[in-house]
Amino acid sequence: MNANLSESQSRSPADVHMDVQRATSCSPLPSDADLARWATAAVGEHRTEAEISLRIVNDDESQALNLQYRGKDKPTNVLSFPADIPAELGLPLLGDLVISAPVVAREAEQQHKALAAHWAHMVVHGTLHLLGYDHIEDDEAEIMESLETRILAELGIDDPYRPVDAPAKDTRVEQMNNGTDE
Numbered sequence: 001m002n003a004n005l006s007e008s009q010s011r012s013p014a015d016v017h018m019d020v021q022r023a024t025s026c027s028p029l030p031s032d033a034d035l036a037r038w039a040t041a042a043v044g045e046h047r048t049e050a051e052i053s054l055r056i057v058n059d060d061e062s063q064a065l066n067l068q069y070r071g072k073d074k075p076t077n078v079l080s081f082p083a084d085i086p087a088e089l090g091l092p093l094l095g096d097l098v099i100s101a102p103v104v105a106r107e108a109e110q111q112h113k114a115l116a117a118h119w120a121h122m123v124v125h126g127t128l129h130l131l132g133y134d135h136i137e138d139d140e141a142e143i144m145e146s147l148e149t150r151i152l153a154e155l156g157i158d159d160p161y162r163p164v165d166a167p168a169k170d171t172r173v174e175q176m177n178n179g180t181d182e
Contacts (some may be wrong), residue, residue, distance in 0.1 A: 006134075015050075016040040016049070017049075017050070018053075020056070028115070030119045030123075038155065041122075042123070042151055051093050052130065057098055058102060065079055075100050077102065078100075079126075080096075081096055099122055118159070124151050
């Protein structure tokens with residue numbers, strides 16, 4: 001697990017390359033530029049460069065992968081597969097993320113969150129997992145959630161762990177397009 005980062009540390013931009021695969025007809029989806037911007041914010045000062053593959057899927061593929069790798073027979077919002085490469089090789093490969101578009105959409109609606117804000121949270125959350133953060137133990141969860149909240153705030157997105165009673169107002173996050181960078 002990575003050490004907690006000081007609030008006073010400035011976030012130097014990382015060079016993050018994302019390979020995005022869209023294996024769903026679900027829409028709207030974030031643009032490649034937004035996905036990369038959110039991952040870059042999470043990588044921050046952890047690394048100077050990173051390569052991430054992101055596959056956006058439907059529930060069936062998410063459920064199959066969740067069952068195969070975690071033993072849970074249900075779709076999930078994000079799965080993280082860190083690259084298992086010796087550090088001495090110096091390769092920028094960080095790993096793979098799989099995000100279920102229908103799960104993210106359902107969760108955003110159920111939690112009264114702006115869809116784009118929830119997508120940003122899932123990308124940040126998954127990227128932090130790739131960097132070695134976890135939330136199994138309470139102390140680890142506190143560190144990870146604090147870091148997520150800070151990164152999202154830097155992106156202009158409200159605390160994802162704050163309870164929300166009313167439907168989200170999508171005022172601070174741009175409306176998502178159909179997943180293209182046009």
